[in-house]
């Protein structure tokens with residue numbers, strides 16, 4: 001089992017593997033990263049066995065490395081995720097994603113009367129609690145659980 | 150002493166305890182001597198994207214007594230906003246015509262955004278259901294004036310504590326002082342958890358009640374708010390509770406000598422007229438104090454005091 005997993009992970013020579021995604025967040029992660037527009041190989045696996053999560057998802061994206069803002073989005077959608085960057089078939093970086101203290105242009109405000117939902121204003125939230133993720137809108141000041149864009 | 154010159158006032162949490170005190174002291178000066186032509190060369194923009202006659206007149210009266218010119222609008226239907234101009238563009242335009250902007254807007258967070266767009270300071274005169282910091286400052290002024298202090302008071306809040314933004318802001322502000330809070334409301338309109346947690350986090354105490362009579366003997370301030378029928382999904386639930394939170398002169402029997410009744414106004418029926426004649430009624434003076442507090446804020450932010 002472990003060997004097989006290793007095999008699939010190293011199946012891409014260059015690119016990123018997002019591992020340990022909660023099974024129910026796999027498609028959300030794919031969507032917020034706009035992976036449907038990626039014109040190289042993308043492998044999405046879900047409901048895979050995981051000791052830590054029970055069931056997990058994994059996404060492999062060939063020839064793609066993510067910017068910090070995108071990694072922050074992954075952290076919000078899938079707080080347990082691990083990011084593995086591969087260059088020339090070698091794992092060069094492996095790290096857990098972390099929710100930043102400020103979420104800028106990552107999620108939208110749940111308050112329909114918030115100015116950010118009416119005018120073209122970039123959203124901004126202060127993270128009040130990371131478990132469970134609780135944020136406060138910089139504009140309308142409403143405390144909420146995040147809703148992804 | 151920190152300076153308020155050039156700063157926005159969007160939310161009550163933008164100011165420190167020391168800055169509240171600075172404004173209250175300055176307001177006291179204006180109460181003693183309200184007509185001071187210190188803003189002769191200044192233009193105050195008063196832009197009201199929704200009507201609020203009471204707040205607008207109070208601000209404009211304050212600006213007038215300081216000798217400032219006032220520009221603006223109180224009826225957005227008559228402006229280019231009706232043609233779909235963005236708040237961003239309106240604020241940019243108004244910034245170029247004025248030294249300070251006083252803004253009321255129906256959207257939550259509009260004031261914070263305006264403060265970021267404007268090249269001159271912005272005072273929030275109410276943004277949707279979010280903040281109304283000058284109301285809170287005049288409440289603090291009224292409490293200090295009637296009690297001689299802001300420390301060690303028993304502050305009671307009555308009515309709609311769930312949706313009432315004035316009570317939420319007042320709790321936040323009074324958490325800077327050694328306050329004991331008493332919250333009186335129907336179950337449906339209880340103080341939100343987030344506000345109660347804030348009180349606990351500050352190391353202060355609160356108690357909750359459903360009956361107004363229970364808090365009369367020990368309250369220093371009774372802050373009344375209106376219970377709106379629209380807040381109840383079931384109108385019969387409203388009928389059940391509406392009279393429980395009406396303050397009349399008889400209910401006040403046995404209250405402390407120094408106790409004063411406050412209300413953000415306008416009242417509907419939650420304080421009966423017979424209370425007006427008692428020495429405990431303070432809501433009309435409270436509204437009057439709003440002018441001095443707004444004078445103080447405008448003068449301090451423009452850096453002339």
Ligand SMILES: [Zn+2]
Pocket residue numbers: 109110111114115116137138139140141142258
């Ligand atoms: Zn918001």
